[in-house]
Amino acid sequence: MAEEFEPRIVAFLCKWCSSAGSDLAGVSRMEYPPNVIPIQVMCSGSVSPLYILSAFKKGADGVLVSGCHPGDCHYIKGNFYARRRIALVKGQLEFIGLEPERFQMSWVSAAEGKKYTEIIKDFVNTLKPLGPQTKLRRNP
Amino acid sequence: MVKLEDLKKEATQILKSGKVKYIIGYAKGAAGFMPIPAFISDPEDAENLTWNPACVHNLTKFIVDEKKRLKKEKKPDNRPIGIIVKGCDSRAINVLLQEKYIDRDDVYLLGVSCEKTGVVDEKKLAKTLKGQRVVQIDFEDNGNFLVTTESGSEKIPAEDVLAERCIECKANFPVVFDIVFGEKIKRQVDKPFQSVETIEALSQKDRWKFWKEQLDKCIRCYACRSVCPMCYCDECVVDTISFAVEPDTSAEEKAQKIKWIEKSPNLSENIVYHLTRAMHLAGRCIDCGECERVCPLDIPIRFLNKKMEKDAKNFFDYEVGFDPDQPSLVSSFKDEDPEDFIR
Amino acid sequence: MEKILQKKSFPKWVEKLDAYEIYSPVKKDNTWSYEIINTPGDIELDYPNAVQAPKKIINPQREVVLEFGRSDDDSLEVTEVLPEEKSVVIFGVRPCDAKALTLTDLVFSGDIKDNYYGKRRKQTAIIGLACNTPPSPNCFCTSVDGSPHSEDGFDILLTDLGDRYFVKSLTNKGNNLINLGKGLFVAPKANEKKEIAKIHADAEKKLKRQVNDAEKIPPKLKEMFESPFWDEESMSCLRCGICTYLCPTCHCFDISDEVTSVAPFKGYRIRTWDNCQFPDFTMHSSGHNPRPDKASRLRQRIMHKYQYFVECYDHYQCTGCGRCVSKCPVGIDIIEVLNKVRDYG
Amino acid sequence: MKKKTGVFVCHCGINIAGTVDVKKVTKDLAKHPGVEHSEDYIYMCSDPGQNLIIDSIKEKGLDKVVVACCSPTLHEMTFRNAAKSAGINEFQCEIANIREQCSWVHKDMDKATDKATRITRSAVERVQGNESLEPISIPVTRRALVIGGGIAGIQAALDMANTGYEVVLVERSPSIGGHMIQLSETFPTLDCSQCILTPKMVEVSKHPKIKLLTYSEVQDVSGYVGNFKVKILKKPTYVDPEKCTLCDECVRVCPVVTSNEFDLGLTGRRAIYIPFPQAIPATYTLDIKNCPGLLPIACGKCADVCDPEAIDYDMKPEIIEEDVGAIVIATGFDLYEKENLSEYGYGKYPDVLDGLQFERLCSASGPTQGKILRPSDHKEPKEVVFIQCAGSRDPELHCAYCSKICCMYTAKHAMLYKHHVHDGQAYIFYIDIRSGGKGYEEFVQRAVEEDGVIYLRGKVAKIFEEKGKVKVWGVDTLSGKDIEIDADMVVLATAMRPSDGAEDLAKKLKIALDKDGFLAEAHPKLKPVESVTAGIFLAGAAQAPKDIPEVVAQASGAAAKAIAILSQERLFHSPNVAKVNLNLCTGCGMCVDVCPYEAVSLKDGKAEVNEVLCEGCGTCQATCLRAAIEVKNLTPAQVHEMITASLGG
C-alpha cells in the first residue's frame, strides 16, 4: 500500500512573535504534525519573494510566512511591508496557476502557541489531498 | 497631429545650440517599415528623424545605457540627452526619476502624442494584411492608420492592429516633457485590465496549462530583461549573467553569489526568473510592452506585469509613473492595505 | 538517389518511419518550432522558417553530461551521462540550417571530437526542404556561399513540385529512409528534372537581400579591430541573446554544476548554450572583462563569423538565414553591418 | 577556506532524546558537507557539556559550532560564550532548536528525527555563512537633553541631574512649569498645585548640573544614541536676567496691554512682563510681537525706567549647540480649542469656559484671587454646568480618543466650586465616569455625596446665551428626559491634544506620531517610555493624555532609561546589522524609505547604513531589488542555503 503523502512545509517565522509563539507551543507540549520546517528570520518584512519561490522550487509543498500582528511588529512596521509584498506574490502565484492553498501568511503572536499549531494542522490537512507540489519544483 | 517638421526643427535647433549632447529618436531602418533607434548628434542628421505608428521602442532604455557609460568616463560630458518619448515612455522617465536613477536635467524630453491611437503590433498588422509587405505606416485622422504596402495604400482602423498595451493605455500622451508635439486626445479606456482578466477567468488548472506551455518555451535569451528600462541593475539577482564583478569584489562575495536559478532553461528555473522579474517590476513597470514585443518566442510575459499592475491598483490604489515623488509601491504601505488573505 | 513522391503518399512514407523519433515544424500559437510529432498528419511543410533552427535538437540548449553524488560510504560517485540512443528524423529543414550543421561539424567533429554532439548528429537524419520562395524577407544565403536549394548537410532534400515532392537522397542514411517507403517512390522524368532546375534558379532570384563581394569582408575586418565603427553600430544593441541563441551556427557553451541536494549530496554537471552577447561571457574571476562593452561584443559576433572562422575553417560562420536580422529587437541588421564593413574607410 | 564545523546534539535528558533519535541525528550530521565533528551528550548546557564543546573546538580546530538543543532564547548566550572561551568568535555559534520546535511537539520518533536533522542541517548551513563579528561599540556623551519644562520635563531633568549627569533643559516659553503651574488644586488629594511644583522649579534653577534654556526651541537634532548633536535657538528676551531686580518698574510704564496667556485671556498683561510671580527664571521678558518696535525705538519707556539697565534692545537670537547622549521629550499638551466646538457656541460666550480657565478662576493667584466669579459680570454663579468629553470620544467631528483626566478634574472642579460657593449647584454632563486610579473612585463619590454634585448622563445638544444666562439643552439618557438648565456658567472639559509644534519636533527628531498626533511609544505595553529611535525617550502628556502622578512616573521612567545609557562609557550594539554592497547599489532609496529606524541614508548616490541605528530587521534586504543590502549573518545567501538544507533538495 502506498504510504500516505506527507506534505513538506517551510515556515518563515519572525523571531519575536511567530517563532516565539511556536516555541510556546513547544513549551506547552501542544502536539502538531511534524511536516513543517521552521526557518527563523528577524522580521516578516525580511522575507523576500525569492525565499518563497526558492522554497517551492526546492520542493516545498507549502510555504508559510508568519509575523507579528499589525501594530505589534518588533521593528514597528516590518510586517506592514510584508503584508503588501506577500499579497503581490500570492497574486502572481495564483495567476500562474499554483493552488492558492499552498502559500499562506499568518499573524501569530508570542502568546499564540495554540494558533500556530492550528495553522500547521490545517495547512497539512489542506495540502494532503492536493498531493505533491510539482509545478514549481525543479525538474531534474 | 504631430508635425514631423516641427520635431525636426526643434531637434536641429537644440543640437545646434549645444543644449543637448545628442538626441535619441527614431529613424528609418535598412529594410522593412520598422524604424530603428537613432542617435543623432549632428544637426544635419535631424533630417533622418521619423515619427509613425511603428515607433514602438521605448527609447528611455538608452538613457539608462548612457548613464552607465557616463559612470565609467573620467571626464563625463553631462549635458542633457534629448529623447523622444511617448506617453508610456514618459512614465518610464518618471520611474527613473522616482528611483533617482536619473536627474530631471539629464534629459530633454521631446514628447510626442500617440494621437487617438498608439503604436502598431507588427504581428497583428501582418495578419491583417495577409502577407502583403508593408513599406510605410502613418497616423491618419480619426483613429486610423494609413498603411502603404507594395501594392498600394489603404486605411486601416488602428484598433485592429494596435499593440495590446496601447489598447489598455491609461495615458497616451506624455506625462512629463520639455516640449511636446501633437495634441492631447484622450482615448476612452473602459477595461484597463481586460487582458489580465481573461487569464484570471480561466480555471486554476487552465491557467497552469497556459503558463506551463508558455514558460516552457523560454530560452532565457533575456531580451525581455535587456529591453526593459527598469531592468537597469548592474547585476540581476536571479542569475549571474551580468555579475558586477569589480576589482574590489572579494572572493567571498563571488562565492556567495546565490544561484536562485540555474542556467538550465527548464520550466522551474524559467518560472522563478519570470516571477522574480514580475515582482521586481511591481510598481515600476509602466507597461511599454517592450518585453513582450521583443520575445522571439512570443511568450506573453506582459500579462505577468499587467497582473501586478492590476493588483497594485486594486489593492493599494497605486499607479505607476505619474508622480516621480511618490514612494515606490513596495517601500510604502497603508494601514488599510488588505489582509483578508492572512490568517 | 533521386525520386518523386506524390504528396498524398507522403504520410504513408512517414508511417513507415515508426522506428524513428520524428521532428517537424509545428505551429504553436503564432510561431513555428521543431517539435516531436505523433502522427504524419502533424507534419507541416508549408511554413516560413522556424524561430529556432533544428540546432536545438542536435545541440540542445541544456545537456546533462555527468551525474555526481556522495555515496553512503562518503565517497564521491561520478557517472557520465550520454545522449539516449535513438534514431531521429527531422523533417522540413531549410538549406541554411542544414548547412549550419556542417559548420558546427567542423568545430565539434574535427580534431576534437565532442561525443555528445557527434552522437546526436550521427543518429539523426536531416530531411530538408528547398526554399522555392525565401522563407524570410531577410534571407541572404546566396551571399554567403549558400543557396535556397543547397544540399550541404542533408540526408534527403525535398523540392516542392505542387502535388509531388522531388526527393533527392544524399547519403546512405537518406537511401535507407527512402527504402523504408518502397513502392511509394518513382523515378523522376526528364521534364520533371527540368522543372526542378527552373524552380531552383527562380528561387535564387527571389532573394531580396544580399551582401555583395562578401569575400572582401574578412580581410577588411582584420584591420577594423580597433575601429570606432563598432561603437557606432552597437549604440542601440541591448546585449540580449536573441541574435546568437537563434543563430543556427552559434555553438558556444558553458558548463556548470547544478547541485540538487546537499544531503545526500547530489547533482548534475550540465552543459548549456552560452552567449557572446552576455557581459559575463568573458568575465574573468579577477573582475577584468576583456570585452567590457557591447561594441566589443558586437565586434566579436561579426569577427567570429566573418573573420576568425574563415581563417580557421575557410567558411563563413553564417549561412544567411536572416534570423538575427528579423528578430533583433532594435533592428541591428547584419546585412547592413557587413555592407558597411565592406565599404568602410 | 575549508569549513570545520562542529555539531553538538543535546539529549536534554529525555526531553529531546525521548522523541528524537539523537544518535541518528549526530551520525547524519557527521556526513554533512563541512562538518568535521559531530557528537551528542545528555546535557549540553551543563558544565561537562560545555567543556565538551570547548575541548572539541580546541582539539579539532573547529571554526564553527552548531548546538542542536533548546530554543536559542534560552542558551544561545551560554553556547556563544563557551565558543568564545574556546577561542573562536561568538558569532560562529548557532543554535538548532530541536526541542521546542520538534521533540516537544511531535510523537512519531522517525518523523521527529527527520525534522530534527533538517533543522540542524539548516543551522549548519547558516553558521557556515556567518562572519566573525564584534559588537559595535559607541562612546557615550554623558549628558542629556530634556525638551519641555512642564512637570514631566522638570521631574526627568531632576532625576537625571540628581544621579550626577548634566542636563540641558529646553523650554520654549519664558518660564518652566507647564500647565501644572496654572492649576489650582490637584486631585485626588486637593493639594495646591503651585505649592508642590514651585520647590521643584526652584530646584531646577539652582541645580549645578542643570543648564536651563527658557524661551528656546530645538532647531535641529542629528546623530544617534549616545551621540546626539542638538542645535537650540534661544530667542531674545531683551532683558538680562543677571541685572534684572524684579522691581516691576518697566511693567508700570509699558503702554501696551495684551491678553495674558497664563490666565488664558481672563486677564491682560503688558508687552514686557513676567509670566507669573514664581516664574523660573525669575525675570522679565519683552514680548517683541506686541512691543511697538525696537528699531528705531518707538517707545523705549521701559528701558528709560530700568535703573539696573537690564533692558537691552540689541539682544540677538542665539544658536546654542549641545552634545548629548540621550533625549527626553516632554512637550506636554494643549487644550482642544473651544472655538472648534460649534455646539457650544464656538467659544464666543464669555461665561463658557474651558477647564484651564476654570482652574485660574479657582486659583488664589488667579484673576479673581480665588473667588469664583463669572467673567461677564463678575457675579458669583449659582448654577454651574460642567460638560465632560467636550471634543473627546467623538471620532466623527473631533478627537476620537478619551482624554482620560477630564472625569477626574471635572469632579474636582465641581467640588472646588462647592467649596467656594456653598449655596451653588453643580451639574455634570457625562458619557461615562472613568475614575480608574488610586483613590479616584472615592474622589468622585465624595463629589456626589459630600458636595451634592448632580451627575447627568447624557450629551448636551446646545448651549446659547439668553437673558444673562447660559442655557443648556441636553438629555438625561438614564431617565430619557430632556433637560434644560439656565446656568450662570458652563465649564467645558475640552480634550487634551498634543501641544503645538509636536509634529514638527517629531520630524526633527525622526520619531513617530500616533494617529492622534501624540508621540508614539516604541511598544504600547513593553516600551511605553521609549520612542522608536534609540536614545530618545518620552514623558508626560506629550505621549498621551495623563494626570500628574502618571506623568511623574513616566518621567522618572524615561529618566531611568536615559540614565541606563548615560551610565555607560560605551554602548554596545549588536553587529548583526545591514551592510551595503556599493557595486550593486543604484541609490534608488527604497531601503531608506522602509527602514523603521532611519538607519539608511543616501550618500553620493549610494545607500549608507548607520550601524548604530540599524536593528538588523532585514526589511531593507527584502526590499532592495538589487540584493545590494543585506543583514550580516542572516543574508539571503544563508537563507537560500537554509531553505535547501531544510528541504534536502
Ligand SMILES: Cc1cc2nc3c(=O)[nH]c(=O)nc-3n(C[C@H](O)[C@H](O)[C@H](O)COP(=O)(O)OP(=O)(O)OC[C@H]3O[C@@H](n4cnc5c(N)ncnc54)[C@H](O)[C@@H]3O)c2cc1C
Ligand atoms: C483643566 C485641567 C485640570 C487638571 N487637573 C489635574 C489635577 O487636578 N491633577 C492631576 O494630576 N492632573 C491634572 N491635570 C493634568 C496635568 O495638567 C497634566 O498631567 C500635566 O500638566 C502634564 O505635564 P507635562 O509636563 O507633560 O505637560 P505640560 O504641563 O503641558 O508641559 C509641557 C511644557 O513643554 C513646553 N513645550 C511645549 N512644546 C515645546 C517645544 N517644542 N520646545 C520646548 N518646550 C516646549 C511647554 O511650554 C510646557 O512648559 C489637569 C489638566 C487640565 C487641563
Ligand SMILES: Cc1cc2nc3c(=O)[nH]c(=O)nc-3n(C[C@H](O)[C@H](O)[C@H](O)COP(=O)(O)OP(=O)(O)OC[C@H]3O[C@@H](n4cnc5c(N)ncnc54)[C@H](O)[C@@H]3O)c2cc1C
Ligand atoms: C484578567 C486580567 C486581564 C488583564 N489584561 C491586561 C491586558 O490586556 N493588558 C494589560 O496591559 N494589562 C492587563 N492586565 C494587567 C496586568 O496583568 C498587570 O498590569 C501586570 O501583570 C502587573 O504586573 P506586576 O509585575 O506589577 O505584578 P504581577 O504580575 O502580579 O507580578 C508580581 C510578582 O511578584 C511575586 N510576589 C508577590 N509577592 C511577593 C513577595 N512578597 N516576595 C516575592 N515575590 C512576590 C508574585 O508571585 C508575582 O510573580 C490584566 C490583568 C488581569 C487580572
Ligand code: SF4
Ligand atoms: S525574451 Fe522571451 S525567450 Fe527571451 S528570456 Fe524573455 S521570455 Fe524568455
Ligand code: SF4
Ligand atoms: S516590464 Fe516590459 S512593459 Fe514593463 S517597463 Fe519593462 S519592458 Fe516595459
Ligand code: SF4
Ligand atoms: S544585436 Fe540585437 S539581438 Fe543581438 S544582442 Fe544586440 S539587441 Fe540583441
Ligand code: SF4
Ligand atoms: S549570423 Fe544571422 S543570418 Fe547568419 S546564420 Fe546566424 S542568424 Fe542567420
Ligand code: SF4
Ligand atoms: S534599495 Fe538597494 S539599490 Fe536602492 S538604495 Fe537601497 S541598497 Fe541601494
Ligand code: SF4
Ligand atoms: S536591517 Fe532594518 S534597521 Fe537595519 S538598515 Fe535595514 S531596514 Fe533599517
